[in-house]
Amino acid sequence: MAGETGAQRPKYQRIADDLKAAIERGEYGPGDRLPGESALAVQYEVAPLTARQALKILRIEGLVETKRGAGARVITFRPLRRHGIQRIAREQWGAGKSIWSADDDRPTAIETSVDTAPVPAHIAGMLGLEEGELVCTRSRRFVLREEQRPVQLSTSYLPYELVAGSAIMRVDTGEGGMYARLAELGHTPVRAKEEARSRLPTAEEAEGLAMPLERPVIKLCRTVFDADGRAVEVNEMTLDSAAYILDYTFDL
């Protein structure tokens, strides 16, 4: 049977392929329990560890969720679509809307904390600050409203000197959000830069996103500039890589 492309595909890959295909066919629906690793071991005549490696693949891809006493259950897999450009377009916050309303799946909010602290070393350069200068930090955790599932961690850094005393330092930034307030302060955001890369999560990130350690996160870093070219905000985001599609639409 084997012998086509790369000689023999490992057993755990074949088992994973089978399970994926079964999920694809609808044989296991969202919430259904997959066969346990011991059952798979018997069925495929492999050692339990080999069966587990197969399940691990599905977990990395976000197809199943495994819990210790429970089994492996199929996830309702509908990735969020994040519109990187339209969502922070001026029409959004200019009209008093939250930037989230530009997304297909708006269901998100939660757990905002505002603080003042010395600028972290890796942020200082991006904001044009010296070591030791103060920034306002706004940390948020976004959770899907219905499923209770956390999908994003976010921390914004703004120069303290710029936003001190403004509504940006309050948990509720008011109509139009942070960008509308920045505009009122004379620093209208006119340009943004987003950098996306992928890496494995830290223990804290994995816990905060309720995701396995072996699944990568997308680190998204947005820098926003005013008309003078000054960086007024750096937003570091952490996304579950299996939960998101990033979307950028632009004119040439």
Add this chain to the structure above:
Amino acid sequence: MAGETGAQRPKYQRIADDLKAAIERGEYGPGDRLPGESALAVQYEVAPLTARQALKILRIEGLVETKRGAGARVITFRPLRRHGIQRIAREQWGAGKSIWSADDDRPTAIETSVDTAPVPAHIAGMLGLEEGELVCTRSRRFVLREEQRPVQLSTSYLPYELVAGSAIMRVDTGEGGMYARLAELGHTPVRAKEEARSRLPTAEEAEGLAMPLERPVIKLCRTVFDADGRAVEVNEMTLDSAAYILDYTFDL
């Protein structure tokens, strides 16, 4: 053990953390060989499999490259920065430049193959074609010139009816590339949409990119539209997730 700091952090995670820190400190430079798994097993007093799990983490993050008879060697890790927007700006191809010249790391070359085939099902909708209609496919493989390292697979789909007989169906599309030719055909690209998501590679993708099966790829799908809003090209790209930073800079 001595310190109870880790509490419940798995041993293989601790070992991986140690190795990452050592690489960070420069203790192991690019090309250096890390201790083998048996050496690690002795050093940390764990089973060989546990040591291997640690090395697997470094391999997923792209810090080391493992080969069967050789050991684990530290990678020269300089992620490529891909400018999603500027690189296909009209000034680029309009001036006769290759779109790659917009990137910091232009060192990329090819293996182009052009073909004509029925449109794949998942592409048909994006191009507004019916099942069975023909498309021109341009498949390429991009390799870092110096290191010989493959970093991207790419397949473009264009409606056959649109490009039949043009230079787009030749391997060398001429000055300014495909987009300049599309403009000459009366379908000047004016708008683009890029979708990025992450998943584990297929066996073919992993082989084509010379990367491990357990490290995710970034699937990047670009659709390009002309002034009439017609989709004239769909480009499906596969990127090594450890090798790329995606960069989108835009006005609000």
Add this chain to the structure above:
DNA sequence: CAGTGGTCTAGACCACCAA
């Protein structure tokens, strides 16, 4: 050739969940 990593087996203990 000796040594390496990749896969696999056959056990074990533990933390945790569900019935």
Add this chain to the structure above:
DNA sequence: TGGTGGTCTAGACCACTGC
């Protein structure tokens, strides 16, 4: 409380690399 997955051990064989 019984069964689950998460971690770990102690072996094994094979494919491959470098000498």
